[in-house]
Amino acid sequence: MKARLHLDKEYRVGKSEDRLFGSFIEHLGRAVYGGIFEPGHPEADANGFRRDVIGLVRELGVPVVRYPGGNFVSSFNWEDSIGPVAGRPRRLDLAWRSAEPNTFGLDEFVRWAGEAGAEPMLALNLGTRGIDAARNLVEYCNHPGGSYWSDKRKANGAAAPYGIRMWCLGNEMDGPWQVGQKTAEEYGRLTGEVAKALKLFDPGLQLVACGSSFEKMPTFPAWEATVLEACYESVDYLSLHSYFGNRDDDLPSFLGSSLGMDSFIKSVVATCDFVKAKKRSRKTMYLSFDEWNVWFHSLAADKRVEPWTVGPPLLEDVYTFEDALVVGCLLITLLRNADRVKVACLAQLVNVIAPIMTAKGGPAWRQTIFYPFLHASKYGRGTVLDVRVQSPVYESKLYGGVPCLEAVAVADEERGALTIFAVNRSTTEKLELEAALDGFEGMRLIEHIELAHDDPKATNTRENPNEVVPQVSAGKAKIDGALLDARLEPLSWNVLRLR
Numbered sequence: 089m090k091a092r093l094h095l096d097k098e099y100r101v102g103k104s105e106d107r108l109f110g111s112f113i114e115h116l117g118r119a120v121y122g123g124i125f126e127p128g129h130p131e132a133d134a135n136g137f138r139r140d141v142i143g144l145v146r147e148l149g150v151p152v153v154r155y156p157g158g159n160f161v162s163s164f165n166w167e168d169s170i171g172p173v174a175g176r177p178r179r180l181d182l183a184w185r186s187a188e189p190n191t192f193g194l195d196e197f198v199r200w201a202g203e204a205g206a207e208p209m210l211a212l213n214l215g216t217r218g219i220d221a222a223r224n225l226v227e228y229c230n231h232p233g234g235s236y237w238s239d240k241r242k243a244n245g246a247a248a249p250y251g252i253r254m255w256c257l258g259n260e261m262d263g264p265w266q267v268g269q270k271t272a273e274e275y276g277r278l279t280g281e282v283a284k285a286l287k288l289f290d291p292g293l294q295l296v297a298c299g300s301s302f303e304k305m306p307t308f309p310a311w312e313a314t315v316l317e318a319c320y321e322s323v324d325y326l327s328l329h330s331y332f333g334n335r336d337d338d339l340p341s342f343l344g345s346s347l348g349m350d351s352f353i354k355s356v357v358a359t360c361d362f363v364k365a366k367k368r369s370r371k372t373m374y375l376s377f378d379e380w381n382v383w384f385h386s387l388a389a390d391k392r393v394e395p396w397t398v399g400p401p402l403l404e405d406v407y408t409f410e411d412a413l414v415v416g417c418l419l420i421t422l423l424r425n426a427d428r429v430k431v432a433c434l435a436q437l438v439n440v441i442a443p444i445m446t447a448k449g450g451p452a453w454r455q456t457i458f459y460p461f462l463h464a465s466k467y468g469r470g471t472v473l474d475v476r477v478q479s480p481v482y483e484s485k486l487y488g489g490v491p492c493l494e495a496v497a498v499a500d501e502e503r504g505a506l507t508i509f510a511v512n513r514s515t516t517e518k519l520e521l522e523a524a525l526d527g528f529e530g531m532r533l534i535e536h537i538e539l540a541h542d543d544p545k546a547t548n549t550r551e552n553p554n555e556v557v558p559q560v561s562a563g564k565a566k567i568d569g570a571l572l573d574a575r576l577e578p579l580s581w582n583v584l585r586l587r
Contacts, residue, residue, distance in 0.1 A: 089517045091493040091576075092478040093508070097527025097556050102427035104498060106151040107441025109465040110209065111437040112379060113197070114158035115429045116184050120477050121399030121449050124200060125192045125436035129449060135201050141451045144444050145204040145437065147457070149465040150202045151208040154256065155197050159183035159252060161259050162215025163267040166225050170244055170422045176435065180562075182267050184402060185395040195230075195241075208250065209378075209433075214258030214278055215268025223285050226255070230290065249431035254294045255380065255429070257282055260301040260329065260440075262311050272311045276318030283322035296325040296376045296431070303330060303352045309359040316363040316373065325376040325431060328356055331441075332414060333384025339410060339544060341486035343513045346494060348487065349380070351423045376431035380418060382411045383456070390447070403440045407455045408558045409579075410544040414484040416460035416511050416581040420496045423509070425465070443552075453553035459539050463558070463583045467507040470500035493519055493576075500527075506531060508584040512576040515544075523572040528586070536565040537583035544579060558583075 113119050127136035137332070139203065154165060160183045168177050168190045176190040199255040201208045201435035210229070211224045224237050231238035260266050261275045265342050270278070275298065298320055311523040312326060330352055334342035353375065360373035385405040393400045405411075422432050438444045479493035495510040506528055512519045538561040547555050558581075565574035565584055576582050 089480045089514065090493060090522070091480065092522060093493070093495050093497075093510075093523040094421065094476040095473045095497045095523070096161075097499065098474070099474040101379065101424060101474050103420040104423055105430045105473050107431040107466070108422060108426065108429065109150065109154035109461070110154065110159070110378070110431060110433040111148075111150045112154040112433040112435040113156070113437050114440065115156050115160045115164075115181065115188060116436070116440050117160060117187075117402030117404065118399045118439040118446070119247040119436050119442070120192050123440070123446055124194070126446075126448070135196065135199060135333075138446065138452065139204060141438055141444060141446060144452060144454065145206070145478040148443065148462055150204065150206050150437070152209050152254065152431070153201055153204070153296060153437065154209040154211060156430060157183070157211055159251055159259060159266060161211040161213050163212050163272055165217075166213070166221065166226070168196060170195055170240070172226070175510075182232050182398060186400055187396050187398045189398055195200075195244055195246060200469045203546055207274060208252050209254040210252055211256035211259055212282070214261060214275070214282065215255060215266060218278060219282050219285050221554050222282050223289065226289055226293070227287055237285065253292070254296065255286065256327065257323065257436050260296050261298045262305060262307055269312065271387065272307065272314035273318075279315065280319035280322050282454040283319055287322065292326070295323045296327050296378065297323040297326050298526075299326045299356060303328055303355070304349070309355055312359045315365055320363055320367055320369060320373065321371060322495075324357065325374050326360060328375055328377045329379035329384045330377075331379070331381055331383040332418070333382060334410065335384050338485055340482060340490065341484040342410065342414060343417070344484045344490035346421040347490065348424070349418055349421045353377070353421070353429060357428050365410060374430045375428050377422060377429050378431060378433040379435040380394055380432060381435050382407065382414055386441075388476060395470050404445075405441050405455045406547050406549070408544060409541040409546045410459055412456035412481060412556065413513070413579060413581055415510055416459040416509070416539075419464040419468070420462055420494050420509050420511065421501075422473050423496045423498065447550055451509065451550065453548060453550060456556045459558050460581050465507065467583060468498050468509065470498045470505075473497040473499060480514075492517070504587055506586040507587075508572070510574075510576060510582045510584065512578060512580050512582070514578050516578055518578060519576040520574070521574045523574070523575055524549070525570045525572060529570045531586040533565055533567045533572070534585040534587050535563045537585070538563040538564070538577065539581040540577045
């Protein structure tokens, strides 16, 4: 089969912000306890942080991490998580029916994020709490000193303010599973008032309002419109959440998941722009896709977990090679919408639907989805080009016609580099790709990275952590002037690097 990709240096989508490659740590399962934090582990430092995990997070280049939830945040009292550890209360987390010892809290997270090279992105409890708790938390984190909460922070060992810029105003507040679920009118009104209070403290704070919990919510997209009516000028981003899975073992539809993500983004953008027009506003609302991933493997196992335990094994999806291909397609979709999606968080980072897995007292390893995320984070920062794709199409139950080729190109003008990310969705046929590179004459091929495997269900495990790993492919791609030819294997993730 043949496919064609046409790009032009002058036709651009926009800049891919560093925050597009963010992630998420929630007090859920073994994300914190036994994931990033395991005192007594051979790799633990003096803070109890697993250095092997920090090394993998730094390898991924994660620029921002959302914390502490997620559903967890909607009944979380942030004050429980500061001060001397011995004096912190043990609580019951209603979101995940787990015990929360608060031995890892706010100050520890900020310290951990600094070690991991990531910016903290904090979520506020707008489920059981509101304006007062929010303003106090921001004061604790960001005021230099001389006030009640900032002096508490200093007494707790952090003399300098944390300077946290991004704040999520609640989490999935339309969800019936959420503690403190609200109507759109209730949430929009509360969010507008919280945003007003926080921006009185610091007009430069960047605030994220909750969109619908996912696209299939019965209120979508009316929720977005109603909420933004109340707080459009006060917030900076609207959130999106979406998870994908192959529950029916329908690989052709599963591989088309990014079409669903793209449709979701386009609908939210249209809703934001409707409110902008209705309000006669000059402000463009940007999007924070702060939860996205494949999630379905662990759903049955999660029902059998003992409640009210610390760090139970929840949402521990073991990812397959086909999951990695879908994650690659989702990353391409986020890049292709980089003009409006400015923040995105792969949910989550360690153990819980995560690219990194750990064993208690044992090693950490890279799941299959680690690799497309690594490549996108490493080579996908720059100017996203508005590419045109001509591709054979196959039929799927969920999405109808799905192009065999999913692709995007990113130019790094400072380094004189161009990277093409491409997935061949065909299960049987190679794709002969011809890419016309207008304005990029004189480039040479640096490398062709390929992630491929004969078995779509192949996984990386503790016993065999390198079953699915990328290879540098030789002889499958060449460049002649402004024309690139590449052979893409069936079911493959490809990174074509030019300079």
